[in-house]
Amino acid sequence: MNKMSKKKLLLLIASVIALVVMQREFLIPMAKDVATKSDLFLVESKDQGSMMTQSNEMTQFAFQHCNTHLKADLDPKTAVTLPQKALNAWSLGNYEYVVSAEAEVSHEGSAPKKHKYVCRISYKNGDDTSGGKDFENWSLDGLSKVDDAQ
Helix, strand or coil, X not given: CCHHHHHHHHHHHHHHHHHHHHHHHHHHHHHHHHHHXXXXXXXXXXXXXXXXXXXXXXXXHHHHHHHHXXXXXXXXXXXXXXXXXXXXXXXXXXXXXXXXXXXXXXXXXXXXXEEEEEEEEEECCCCCHHHCCCHHHEEEEEECCCCCCC
């Protein structure tokens, strides 16, 4: 290697080190500071999340619509008996809910077995809860599988 290529290599290494240091010491802390002080990620809603299970009109609608999604997701040969109420229902805030329940499932004449399932579902109309009964106003974010494989 000649002197010129050694200098270029050292300059490249020094530049990379300078970029890494600048990113760690200045750019990332500045981005974190902006994100924590910004209202960009703040969602204002009348629906506040709770770590405690809840039972209210919206959690009941969430449970009913989760059951509708569950029935639609099952194989036609699978029979399911859905419960009248959820085991637990949590509001995550901003009209997002997690519902857990237990259904009796049988496949092609086998004896029914109890299966727990969990559903995450969101209400699309925000603070206007008058459309809570309408299935079209909800979106399924996740549903655990229920089958006869246990």
